[in-house]
Amino acid sequence: MTAVPHHDVVIIGSGSGNAVIDDSFSHLSVAIIDQRRTGGTCLNYGCIPSKMLIFAADVRDAVATAGRYQVDVQPDVDCTRLLWPALRDRVFGVTDAHSDEGRHGRERSDYVTYYAGHAEFTGPRRLRVRTEDGAEHDITADKVVLANGGRPVIPDVVADSGLPYETSDTIMRIDAPPRRLAVLGGGYIAAELAHVLSAAGSEITIVSTSEELLGAPQDGDIRATFTELMAKRHDVRLGVELTELTGEPGRLVLHLDDGGTVAADMLLVATGRTSNADRLNVAAAGIDTHDSGRIRVDEFCRTTADGVFALGDVSTAVPLKHVANRESAVVAHNLRHPDRMRTVDLSTVPSAVFTNPQMASVGLTEE
Ligand SMILES: Cc1cc2nc3c(=O)[nH]c(=O)nc-3n(C[C@H](O)[C@H](O)[C@H](O)COP(=O)(O)OP(=O)(O)OC[C@H]3O[C@@H](n4cnc5c(N)ncnc54)[C@H](O)[C@@H]3O)c2cc1C
Secondary structure, eight states, X not given: OOOOOEXXXXXXXXXXXXXXXXXXXXTSOEEEEESSSTTHHHHHTSHHHHHHHHHHHHHHHHHHTGGGGTOOOSSOGGGXXXXXXXXXXXXXXXXXXXXXXXHHHHHHOSSEEEEEEEEEEEETTEEEEEEXXXXXXXXXXXXXXXXXXXXXXXXXXXXXXXXXXXXXXXXXXXXXXXXXXXXXXXXXXXXXXXXXXXXXXXXXXXXXXXXXXXXXXXXXXXXXHHHHHHHHHSEEEESOOEEEEEEETTEEEEEETTSOEEEESEEEEOSOEEEGGGGTTGGXXXXXXXXXXXXXXXXXXXXXXXXXXXXXXXXXXXXXXXXXXXXXXXXXXXXXXXXXXXXXXXXXXXXXXXXXXXXXXXXXXXX
């Protein structure tokens, strides 16, 4: 019988999980596993490409409104649009190169084994990895770090329709902006991507079950003012639910519970994100989850299973990159120094929304 390969540390997820490992781990055997592009959501599908596109949208808005500030911009500012394919290619040219470089760096390392594949527990600190070539690898570890993030939530009414839809994972890479984009959801991801696609020339309709755009942690006054501004620029349908999605690819009709309809060429689903904990078979490893699906951790980022830590969107109540980064630094320290572990404090996390206007907040709201 061949022995199951054993690692001192196994990291699932190469987003913030990748940052746990630096050369202070070089005397150990480390494995990093990822089923998608190296670098995770922030680099490939989230913060970085969205903020690069948003910067271009901001420049477009500044040019288009330059006349208000006595700046004479030529030629006709009404035609100012993002040059989409060229912009998209520049943005993903940068992020894809970073991702490829990150993966090759790990593959070249003499103390890291990089598995490009999906990992699931088969027992306590025992995993099966299905790699992209179809092979299965069973491995064991002294310590496991769960940094496997989250994914967009797709409401059943959309999934069951069989019609095409985009999420934040896909919409930034589309070939051309649609003439009419329906955005399902009213949180910060919906607002930011609506800002980008609007600057790219799409007519935007936002459909949200809430009465106001942007949820906590934005202050009530800010939510109300932002909702008012968005309603002046876009068709905004609030306090309504999508009951049916009909039509055909490129000619969709959203049916709302107030009897209204929205015709759109493309649908962006931005109705929130959920933890990927449900795709790890955590029950086999004795790892508890909250009712929301997030992995339960203590202030040291320890799960309920001995030797297993979790960080970032898979476990945190505040799914933002700087939180995942902080947790990754805490886990890196706690792996090396179990006798003097550090803690994470999420009581005061700053956040920002990169729309027009930009908003930032930290600490308690007036409410
Ligand atoms: C559009 C968008 C914009 C955003 N903008 C901002 C922003 O401006 N500021 C901010 O702070 N945050 C922002 N975020 C949130 C931020 O991206 C996340 O909080 C952060 O990336 C989470 O990092 P993570 O390491 O926990 O997970 P991820 O970066 O998602 O990494 C998880 C990795 O695990 C892999 N994986 C999952 N399951 C398995 C498995 N079973 N086996 C193997 N691999 C697996 C995945 O492929 C992925 O690469 C944004 C998110 C989105 C979607």
